[in-house]
Amino acid sequence: MSSHVPGKVVFVGAGPGSADLITLRGARWLAQAEVVLYDALTDPTLRELAPHALWVHVGKRGFCDSTAQTQINALLVKHAREHAVVVRLKGGDPSVFGRLEEELEALAQAGIQSEVVPGVTAAIAAAAAIQRPLTRRGKGRSVSLTTAMTQAGELHATRTADTEVFYMAGKQLAALARRLQQAGWAPDTPVSVLSRAGWPDQLHSDHTVATLPQASLLHAGRPSVVTVGAGAAALRGVNKPSGAEVPLPARSPLKP
Structure with missing residues (x-):
């Protein structure tokens, strides 16, 4: 019988939108990842944090026929049995409309350790x-x-x-x-x-x-x-900011 010990799955909240909204803890786990299963709305720039990892798209949008939840669960278990660190990268916060429950339960049933890193919803x-x-x-x-x-x-x-x-x-x-x-x-x-x-x-x-x-x-x-x-409700005396007017950095938001 194999003595191989299953790896760990870390659920990382990527935050909404731009890559620099991810938390420091989330970025550190990405840097250690061997496999990243990522959602449709996560910023592609986040690949810079895990350039050598295998990136697997498992995007879901609403209830439409994207990647089936059962397939995502199976992929998490499969990769965790083959690799030390697997990151499940979710847009926003994993616990807010992120179907976290099903994936945590699938890992628990397979005897695989997991951790949840919160993100900005x-x-x-x-x-x-x-x-x-x-x-x-x-x-x-x-x-x-x-x-x-x-x-x-x-x-x-x-x-x-x-x-x-x-x-x-x-x-x-x-x-x-x-x-x-x-x-x-x-x-x-x-x-x-x-x-x-x-x-x-x-x-x-x-x-x-x-x-x-x-x-x-x-x-x-x-x-x-x-x-x-x-x-x-609008605040008194506060001008409404516009995201389009904010100057964007010429370089990657993930680099100092």
């Missing part, structure tokens, strides 16, 4: 990009992160917190507006839409629940984060 990146704190003293005491679409293709909208952030809602903004009103949000409630959060070409627009359908064409075909309620 899209809701936080969107709030930072437009300088709209998700919590506000006295009027924004709670935040809810929600996926707008269910696996069955149903659109859901809730009002369970002072600030609601909806992921993966870009294709359904008009329908989301109707659902928000049905959930009890007033038509004049502020709504912020930011697509491709964390990337140089991120795009932001302000609306109300009533005017949210107008954002459909502006953000068409782009991964979007929709913030509703206290965290979407």
